[in-house]
Amino acid sequence: MTQSPDAEVVLPAATAAGDGVVLRAATTADLAALDRLPGLSASTRRGLARQLARATADARGDTVVVVATRAGVLLGAALGLLQVDDGHVVDLAVAPAARRSGTGRALLGALTDELRTRGARAITLEVRAGNLPALALYRGEGFEVEGRRPGYYPDGEDALLLWQRGRGGTRDGGTHRDHPDATARDIVTRGG
Ligand SMILES: CC(C)(COP(=O)(O)OP(=O)(O)OC[C@H]1O[C@@H](n2cnc3c(N)ncnc32)[C@H](O)[C@@H]1OP(=O)(O)O)[C@@H](O)C(=O)NCCC(=O)NCCS
Known part of the structure; x- marks a missing residue:
């Protein structure tokens, strides 16, 4: 998944995640919905605007933010950082009503795949x-x-x-x- 505003990927795991679930790179337009997503940590919420701006500005940079949506509604998000050779999962959250449908697993897989694509060995x-x-x-x-x-x-x-x-x-x-x-x-x- 490339971190560009129009990148959209319907995952192979879309069945597990539920029909119509789309995973894509987040943009600053997602900020308001992300800020309302339950389950994100307070520190993530504080740094969200900065992280989104970084992720959007540099499609190959060290910050990755992936969102899951259905019919344009935010279901969940995963945030990661590339730190030299290692990828770090900073946060992962799925809206309570959307849990236990494979969305968390799909988000985690998309995030780790992208971090590895950018150079993370672990x-x-x-x-x-x-x-x-x-x-x-x-x-x-x-x-x-x-x-x-x-x-x-x-x-x-x-x-x-x-x-x-x-x-x-x-x-x-x-x-x-x-x-x-x-x-x-x-x-x-x-x-x-
Ligand atoms: C953790 C979280 C992201 C999981 O999201 P989700 O969309 O419900 O997860 P999935 O449906 O993809 O579940 C994948 C697997 O996780 C495990 N799992 C998820 N929720 C579980 C639960 N309540 N109890 C036990 N196992 C659970 C299961 O192994 C599940 O596989 P299965 O459905 O085949 O049994 C979600 O519960 C959440 O947002 N929690 C609050 C925020 C949080 O704690 N984030 C992690 C910060 S490190």
Whole structure:
């Protein structure tokens, strides 16, 4: 997926995501709807205008914002950053009424594919340790838990650090080496 204003891709996974679901690069015209999307973190919301402007200005840059829409209505969004050789999933959210229809998986796949197209050799993200829906989604897409950041979130909840090393992870033969209670490899730096 190329980050240009008129880029629209009906995913091969459109069936899983529901008929008529379109994934495309976000534009600044999506800002108002994105700002109303439940599930985005406060920090994402604060940086949304800047991230969208960057993503729109540079179609091959380090910022990727993908949205899912049906009949022009925003269903969800995924934000990512390319950091040298690694892609980072900054945030992912699907509107509550649209959940459990494959939209989150489709958004995640489109985002990671685009980050890899731009040069990411692996994809990483942090997720709340208690966010079981998101964890199930990520693990199903080949992400593995490789560390824990104690008290990472403002309310004191731990973050789990996940990596997807191979394209598609377990979908192309990777192994499950998850360490949900990792200690030896714990990373205790806050906010990194
Ligand atoms: C996490 C989130 C993006 C998932 O979106 P979604 O569109 O409902 O996800 P999908 O329908 O594509 O589900 C894909 C897989 O994720 C897992 N999953 C999703 N929601 C789940 C739930 N409530 N309980 C258990 N597993 C769940 C399942 O494995 C599912 O596969 P399946 O339907 O074949 O069983 C959505 O719940 C959300 O926006 N949550 C709030 C924001 C958030 O927590 N974002 C993650 C930040 S790191």
